[in-house]
Structure formats: C-alpha cells, structure tokens
Amino acid sequence: xxxxxxxxxxxxxxHPTGLMRWVTTTNHKDIGTLYLIFAFIMFLLGGAMALVIRxxxxxxxxxxxxxxxxxxxxxxxxxxxxxxxxxxxMVGFANWQIPLMIGAPDMALPRLNNWSFWxxxxxxxxxxxxxxxxxxxxxxxxTLYAPLTIQGGMGVxxxxxxxxxxxxxxxxxAINIIVTVFNMRAPGMHFMKMPLFVWTWLITAFLLIAVMPxxxxxxxxxxxxxxxxxxxxxxxxxxxxxxFQHIFxxxxxxxxxIMILPAFGIISxxxxxxxxxxxxxxxxxxxxxxxxxxxxxxxxxxxxxTVGMPLVGEIYFMYATMLIAVPTGVKIFNWVxxxxxxxxxxxxxxxxxxxxxxxxxxxxxxxxxxxITPADFQYHDTYFVVAHFHYVLFSGSAxxxxxxxxxxxxxxxxxxxxxxxxxxxxxxxSIFFNIAFxxxxxxxxxxxxxxxxxxxxxxxxxxxxxxxxxxxxxITQLLFGYIVYKCIKGGEKATSEVWxxxxxxxxxxxxxxxxxxxxxxxxxx
Amino acid sequence: xxADSSKANRKIVIRLLVLTVFMFGFGYAxxxxxxxxxxAFGLNGKTGVTDNRTAAAKGIDETRWVTVQFTSHTAVxxxxxxxxxxxxxxxxxxxxxxxxxxxxNKTTRPIxxxxxxxxxxxxxxxxxxxxxxxxxxxxxxxxxxxKDMPVRFVIDANLPKEIHTVTLSYSFFNAEKYLxxxxxxxxxxxxxxxxGTEKRI
Numbered sequence: 001x002x003x004x005x006x007x008x009x010x011x012x013x014x015h016p017t018g019l020m021r022w023v024t025t026t027n028h029k030d031i032g033t034l035y036l037i038f039a040f041i042m043f044l045l046g047g048a049m050a051l052v053i054r055x056x057x058x059x060x061x062x063x064x065x066x067x068x069x070x071x072x073x074x075x076x077x078x079x080x081x082x083x084x085x086x087x088x089x090m091v092g093f094a095n096w097q098i099p100l101m102i103g104a105p106d107m108a109l110p111r112l113n114n115w116s117f118w119x120x121x122x123x124x125x126x127x128x129x130x131x132x133x134x135x136x137x138x139x140x141x142x143t144l145y146a147p148l149t150i151q152g153g154m155g156v157x158x159x160x161x162x163x164x165x166x167x168x169x170x171x172x173x174a175i176n177i178i179v180t181v182f183n184m185r186a187p188g189m190h191f192m193k194m195p196l197f198v199w200t201w202l203i204t205a206f207l208l209i210a211v212m213p214x215x216x217x218x219x220x221x222x223x224x225x226x227x228x229x230x231x232x233x234x235x236x237x238x239x240x241x242x243x244f245q246h247i248f249x250x251x252x253x254x255x256x257x258i259m260i261l262p263a264f265g266i267i268s269x270x271x272x273x274x275x276x277x278x279x280x281x282x283x284x285x286x287x288x289x290x291x292x293x294x295x296x297x298x299x300x301x302x303x304x305x306t307v308g309m310p311l312v313g314e315i316y317f318m319y320a321t322m323l324i325a326v327p328t329g330v331k332i333f334n335w336v337x338x339x340x341x342x343x344x345x346x347x348x349x350x351x352x353x354x355x356x357x358x359x360x361x362x363x364x365x366x367x368x369x370x371x372i373t374p375a376d377f378q379y380h381d382t383y384f385v386v387a388h389f390h391y392v393l394f395s396g397s398a399x400x401x402x403x404x405x406x407x408x409x410x411x412x413x414x415x416x417x418x419x420x421x422x423x424x425x426x427x428x429x430s431i432f433f434n435i436a437f438x439x440x441x442x443x444x445x446x447x448x449x450x451x452x453x454x455x456x457x458x459x460x461x462x463x464x465x466x467x468x469x470x471x472x473x474x475i476t477q478l479l480f481g482y483i484v485y486k487c488i489k490g491g492e493k494a495t496s497e498v499w500x501x502x503x504x505x506x507x508x509x510x511x512x513x514x515x516x517x518x519x520x521x522x523x524x525x
Numbered sequence: 526x527x528a529d530s531s532k533a534n535r536k537i538v539i540r541l542l543v544l545t546v547f548m549f550g551f552g553y554a555x556x557x558x559x560x561x562x563x564x565a566f567g568l569n570g571k572t573g574v575t576d577n578r579t580a581a582a583k584g585i586d587e588t589r590w591v592t593v594q595f596t597s598h599t600a601v602x603x604x605x606x607x608x609x610x611x612x613x614x615x616x617x618x619x620x621x622x623x624x625x626x627x628x629x630n631k632t633t634r635p636i637x638x639x640x641x642x643x644x645x646x647x648x649x650x651x652x653x654x655x656x657x658x659x660x661x662x663x664x665x666x667x668x669x670x671x672k673d674m675p676v677r678f679v680i681d682a683n684l685p686k687e688i689h690t691v692t693l694s695y696s697f698f699n700a701e702k703y704l705x706x707x708x709x710x711x712x713x714x715x716x717x718x719x720x721g722t723e724k725r726i
Contacts, residue, residue: 096586108534166669176539213545217552229703232556236600236698240662243559247552253556 006380015515023118026110027515029412030094032115034133036405042084042124043398047076047474050210053134054470056453057463062515070453072122072155073137078125078142079111079159080226082259083166086126086397090262091116092344093404094201096412098177100506100513101195102524103186108179115258116172123165130155130162134442143252144218146233148245150225157226160219167212174205174212181205184506196279197249197377197506199286203293204261207254210297213402215251218244242307249300255298259362263400264331267353270407271335271500274350275342276498282335288327288334305376321371332361347499348422356396356428363391366441381451383474384444390437399429402480410498414493414512428476435469580615585619586682595691597626603638603699604631605666610673618682621656625673626695630666633711637663639700645692652684653691663700665712 015021015030025031052073056064064074097114107113125218130137135153149156156287179200185194194202222244224230229239231245256352258378272279279285301309301317335357344350361484366388402425410416439462442452448459455463495510506525509517582599595609606629617620630636638659644650657677668671680691704712 109538132696156628170544175538175545178541179537182537183530183533209541209544210548213549214552214555217549221553221556231703234698234703235696236639236700237703238564238639240559243556247555250555308643310647418626 001507011428024114026114028099028110029513029515031113031117032092032095032097033108033412035088035095035120038117038124039085040090040119040484041087042080042088043479044477046080046085047078047477048079049073051471051474054467056189057455058461058467059464060457063455066134067453068139071138071141071451072131073142075138076449078132079127079138079162081165082142082255082495084091084120084127086259086393086401087166087170088120089257089401090191090201090204090397091170091263092172093179093197093266093401093408097408097506098180098198098201099184099508100200100517101504102181102184102189102226103505103518103522103524104180104184105516105519107215108184109176112172113176116169116176117314118163119169119172123169124160126158126388127162130158141246142224143245146222146225146241149222150234156434157223160223163219164216168214169211174208177201177205178209185525186518186521188417192283192525195265196268196282196285196289197262200265200268203289204258205294207258207261207296210259211254214247215255218247218251219368240362241456242304242421245304245307246296246301249303250297252303252387253300254293254296256389256392257292259397261292262287263352263356263397266400266404267335267356269504270318270353270484271338271357271498272401273407274347274353275339275344276500277338277342278503279334280340281330284330284332288330291327292324295320295327299324302371302376305373306380318371318373322368325368328364332357332364345500347401347406348417348419348426349407351423351426352406355401355426356400357401359391359395359433361431362395362511363388363396366391372441379444381449382444383440383448383450385441386450387437387444388438390433392468394437395430395433402426402429405484408506409487409518410494411506411509411511413488413491413511414494414510415489416494416498417483417487417491421479421486424482425476425479427463428479429473432469432472432476436466436473437469439463439465439469532557541708549635556582572684572689576685584682585617587617589618589686590690591618591680591684592690593622593624593678594690595624595626596692596694598696600696600698603636605629605636605638605697606671607695607697609695615628616680618652618684620681621677621679624676624693625670626659626665626676627669627673628697630662630667630669633668633670635665635667635670637665637700637704637712638697638706639663640695640697642693643696648685649680649688649691652681654681656680660695663704 005266013028016024022030022034025034050073052065056062056070063324095107098104127137130284133154137155137157138149138152138159140148140152140156140394144156145157151464165299181194181198221232225232225234225239231239233239234324235241268279268285287467299317299320301313302321305317307312339354365382370376370388389494406422443466446459448455496509496510497507499507505518505522508522550713557721592613594613595611597607597609599605606627607626610627612623614622614624628638639662642658642660655676655678657675659674659676664674676693678693684691701709701712
C-alpha cells in the first residue's frame with residue numbers, strides 16, 4: 001500500500017543534476033549522504049594524524065616528527081574526529097533516518113539544513129589551514145586550555161573561528177531536528193512510539209543547543225584575551241586559567257554524551273532486528289537517555305579533579321559521576337535482555353551491535369575507575385585516559401555508526417553490501433582496535449603520560465603493540481570505504497524489508513526509497 | 526495547513542534561538558559565578574580577607590604552632606627578582622603576623638607586575654586570612670628599584686588540628702599588557718626620569 005503510493009510520486013523528483021544537485025539540495029536524503037561522506041573523509045584525515053602519532057610512539061626517542069608537530073597532531077586529530085567525523089556522521093544518520101522513521105516528507109527546515117551542512121567544509125578548511133600559518137596548527141590539546149592557547153600563534157585564532165562555525169552548524173542542525181520531531185510526526189506517531197534513535201537524537205539536540213553556545217563563549221573569551229585586552233584567563237590581568245577548564249568541561253561533558261547518545265539509538269535499532277524480539281524496556285530506555293542527559297550537566301569537574309578543588313567538591317563530583325553508571329547500566333542490561341533467548345543471527349550490523357555493547361562496557365568501566373577521585377590522581381593525564389575515551393568513542397560511537405551504515409545501507413542504496421567483506425571489516429576492526437588500545441590501559445596504569453612524543457624505555461613493548469594495532473585499524477577502514485562504494489555501485493537487489501521483519505516505518509518504503517517519501521503521511525497504528 | 530505548520534515551526538525555532546543566546550550568555554555568567562564560588566570555598570588564591578580589628582578580636586590558640594612556609598615564582602616575561610624575605614615562620618593560630626617578600630626590577634625601565642597567590646593544603650585556604658597583601662593589584666617597580674612587599678596575615682583558630690604546615694605561594698606576572706594607553710604612556714615617561722636619575726647619581 002505505502003509502496004504503491006510512493007511509486008506514484010516517483011516522477012515528481014525533479015532536481016538539478018551533477019555538482020549543483022549537491023550544492024543546492026534541500027532534500028534530507030541528499031544532505032544525509034553529504035554529511036556521511038564528509039564525516040568519512042574527516043575520519044580518514046583524523047585517522048592519518050593518529051597514525052603520525054603512533055608512528056612517533058612506535059619507538060622511544062624522537063624519530064618521525066618534532067615535538068611541536070606531534071602536539072599539533074594530537075590536538076587536531078581530536079578536533080577533527082570529534083567535530084568533523086563523529087558529530088557530522090551522527091547528523092548524517094539523523095538526516096537520513098529521522099524523517100523516514102517518523103513518517104515525515106523531509107526535515108522541517110530544509111534550506112537551513114542545506115546551510116548547516118555547507119558550513120562544515122569551510123570550517124574544516126579553516127581548521128586545516130592553521131597548519132600553514134607561522135606557528136603551525138593549534139598544539140594545546142583539543143581542550144584548548146588557557147593559558148597555553150593565549151600564547152599560541154595565528155593557528156589558534158583560525159581554530160577558534162573554525163569552532164565558531166562548527167558550533168553554528170551543529171546548533172542549526174539541532175534546531176532543525178527538534179522542530180522536525182515536534183511538528184512533523186505522522187498521525188499516530190506519539191512521542192512514546194518513536195523509535196529510540198529519534199528519541200536519542202531529540203535529547204542530543206537539546207544538549208547541543210545547551211552547550212555549544214557555552215563553548216562558543218569560552219573560545220570567544222580566549223579570542224578577546226588574545227587580542228582585545230580582556231583577562232578572563234590570564235592571572236596578570238586578574239583572570240584565572242582554571243576558570244577556562246570549568247567553562248570548557250561544562251560544555252565538554254555533555255559533549256561526550258552528544259557523541260554517544262545517537263550511537264545508543266543506532267544500537268537500539270540493530271539489536272532487536274537481529275534478535276527478532278522487540279526492544280526490552282522501551283520506556284526505561286527513554287528515561288535512561290533523559291537521565292544521562294540530565295546528569296551530564298552536573299558532573300563536569302570530574303575531568304579536573306587535580307586542579308585543587310575543595311574536598312567537598314571532589315566528593316560531590318565523584319558521587320554524581322558514579323550515578324551515571326545507573327542509567328547506563330539500565331541501557332546495557334536492556335540490550336542484553338533484548339538478545340536473551342532471541343533467535344539471534346550475526347549479520348555484519350549485529351556483529352557491530354554486539355561488539356559495541358561489549359567494548360563500550362569496557363570503556364564505561366574504565367570511566368568509573370577514572371571517576372574515583374583518589375584513583376584519578378594516579379590516572380589523570382595518562383594513557384589510561386586515552387584508552388578509556390577511545391573505548392567509548394571509537395568502539396562506542398564510531399563502531400555504532402559503522403554498524404548503522406551496514407544496517408541501513410541496503411535501504412539507502414537498494415543494494416545489499418558484500419556480507420563477507422563486511423564481516424572481515426568487523427573482525428579486523430575490533431581485533432586491531434583492541435590491539436591498539438587495550439595495551440594503553442597498562443601504559444597508563446604504569447604512568448605513561450599522554451600528549452608526550454617520547455617515553456621511558458620500560459613502555460616500549462606496549463607502545464610497539466599499540467602502534468601495530470593502530471596501523472592495522474587505519475588500513476582496515478579503507479576496506480570499509482571500498483565496501484560502501486561497491487554497495488552504492490551495485491550488488492544484489494535489496495527488498496523493502498531488507499532484514500527479517502524489522503520494526504520501523506523506513507522498512508515500509510522500497511529500497512532505495514524514492515527521492516520524496518511520505519508526502520502523504522503514513523498511518524501509525 | 527502549510528501556513529499553519531510554518532507558523533508552528535517558527536514558534537519553536539524562535540524559542541530555541543532564544544535558548545541558544547541565553548546559553549551563550551550563561552557561558553559568560555559562569556565567570557562571576559566562579560569568582561563567587563572561589564571566595565566562598567577559598568579556591569585559587571581567593572582566600573579569606575579580614576581587617577585588623579576582626580583579626581585581633583579573635584582569641585589566640587596557644588596550644589599549637591603552625592609553620593607557614595613561603596615560596597615565590599616569577600612568570601616568563603617579568604624580569605624581576607622576587608623571593609620571600611623569610612623562608613618560614615612559626616605562628617599561633619589567631620596571631621596576626623607580618624611577613625615580606627623582596628622584589629627587584631632587574632631592568633632599566635619601570636615595569637608593572639601583578640601577583641596571585643595560593644595556599645596549600647587547600648583545606649587551609651579558607652582559614653588563611655590576609656589583612657594586608659600586595660596581590661591582585663598592580664605593583665610598579667622603577668628602573669632597578671627594589672622593594673619589600675609586606676604581607677600581614679592571620680590563620681584563624683578553626684584551622685583543622687591535623688594541619689601543621691601551611692605553604693603560601695606567590696606568583697608574579699607582567700601586567701603591562703593590561704594597562705590603558707595613558708598608563709603605558711605615563712610608564713614610558715618614567716623611563717626617562719628613571720634614566721635621568723641614574724645619570725645624576
């Protein structure tokens with residue numbers, strides 16, 4: 001029924017062809033594709049920088065790059081991955097999936113949508129052009145801590161402007177998502193019937209609007225400190241560098257949930273399909289996401305236990321941090337309960353789904369270790385922290401996006417991807433990922449500091465292992481690009497359901513869906 | 526129908542934009558909020574302040590001694606010699622005490638500096654009260670000028686019993702960047718006067 005209706009609208013899809021199609025498009029599917037391609041390019045770029053870091057750390061001593069360039073690599077790698085790969089990638093999923101999932105013909109504000117994407121390439125160019133300036137790119141770490149960023153060269157200014165643009169882009173994207181979810185749901189699509197991916201993105205969008213402006217404010221303060229005589233962070237003028245850390249992490253902690261919550265949404269779509277059971281505890285999942293979002297605002301100072309806070313403050317931030325384990329535990333429990341006694345099969349998306357649940361939990365547990373104030377004094381700024389956030393950001397967010405890509409790629413392209421290669425991609429990714437990052441736990445516990453291009457000899461073996469894993473991981477992602485390319489070009493025709501009786505409105509559409517979908521809203525029972 | 530939905534969209538967009546602007550302002554509001562917190566909890570050198578009378582009014586705890594150690598630090602860009610006159614002093618909690626730092630401008634031009642200070646351990650910070658201090662205000666040293674900078678402080682009797690040693694640490698920064706143009710001009714005029722004085726000697 002729905003299929004026939006959609007087919008009827010098929011001949012309406014007039015749009016410019018060639019390059020101008022992509023520049024002028026206001027179609028949510030086109031913009032979703034643009035976001036995903038941009039995110040993948042940034043992912044490879046940021047990955048290349050990570051390999052420069054790992055090449056330098058392959059052996060003790062200085063071999064490959066000089067320390068200043070090394071610092072630029074750690075800084076820009078993180079900025080590119082956070083603001084260039086993961087956030088835009090998730091927005092790409094939101095663009096493709098939210099209208100399809102809630103039965104809307106498009107995003108609510110399509111022109112704004114075009115603009116929020118096209119800001120990104122310019123912001124990225126600005127960030128990259130900082131390498132061409134005299135002092136090189138930003139080298140103070142992605143957290144841009146003052147007073148180091150007050151002292152840097154022009155590269156820091158370019159970074160500040162890039163952050164402003166990225167902030168505008170994501171706030172506009174977030175506004176669009178909220179308006180779409182509030183106003184464009186098909187009749188009968190009540191809030192508590194929305195797929196969890198839509199829920200997680202709705203909450204993420206609110207987080208973005210709440211904290212991106214704070215970050216924009218923080219970097220603006222840096223800018224005026226650098227050039228316009230203010231002294232927010234410079235003690236010589238009566239400021240305080242620790243203030244920057246507070247403002248930064250007031251943004252920074254919700255920011256890490258901005259990166260992981262949509263991943264939770266993707267996992268919550270994949271696991272029920274391949275367990276052939278509805279998602280366990282839907283309501284508790286929604287409440288858990290809301291709970292995590294709320295808690296994210298009141299725990300920021302656990303990133304800065306060592307700055308010299310009063311004991312009461314440290315204890316408060318420790319307990320508040322521990323509290324996050326409760327809603328997160330609810331989610332992990334619900335995913336496992338969804339799989340429990342399901343007729344599970346392990347196609348590539350499910351492999352990624354289960355992999356994420358397993359590996360993200362490791363990252364969550366190391367996060368709890370870091371949240372314990374007295375222990376954090378030992379772990380702070382060591383490779384233990386690096387291992388922790390790669391377990392939540394790579395094997396959480398990035399691998400969830402890979403799983404989501406395999407899950408919805410047949411729907412988007414109309415072709416099945418190469419299952420055999422997909423499985424290779426999963427196994428190589430997760431094995432190399434663990435080779436690269438698991439030893440970093442040991443390095444951190446043994447005291448190797450992060451963001452240092454050289455290290456003491458006793459850390460050599462684990463660093464060698466880690467570097468080998470990192471290069472394997474990097475090369476494997478080229479395979480991912482090839483699989484997606486091959487799937488776009490052709491392959492076995494996908495049915496409209498693609499998988500075995502999956503839940504959701506997107507599966508009522510043909511694969512690939514026509515350019516315009518749900519112009520007549522579907523009826524949700 | 527279409528006009529309806531665009532009106533509804535606009536309503537939400539405006540609200541969200543207001544929220545965006547509000548949160549941008551909130552980022553700035555964190556600055557005074559942070560100062561308030563620092564004063565309340567004695568953070569980052571923003572320790573207790575008191576006046577001579579209140580300090581004297583409280584009793585002296587004769588049952589114990591507290592060692593106060595003094596350290597100093599000069600930031601890059603401030604060519605001053607800066608060190609405590611005394612390495613450490615023993616005081617009774619409640620006793621008003623005088624100490625001093627020695628500062629010398631090692632150049633032949635006047636320089637304005639500004640100091641911050643902090644107290645370790647942090648639990649002691651709120652109990653460490655100054656009645657006189659050269660911190661957080663601009664201090665000017667003329668060419669080759671040297672000066673003792675006094676600190677008058679009192680450790681209140683509520684200092685936790687397990688704390689026997691308190692370290693007072695001062696950092697001096699070059700504050701010329703933060704002078705107004707007029708002040709900078711005035712300072713450069715003093716260069717010549719300073720230089721002239723030297724010649725006469």
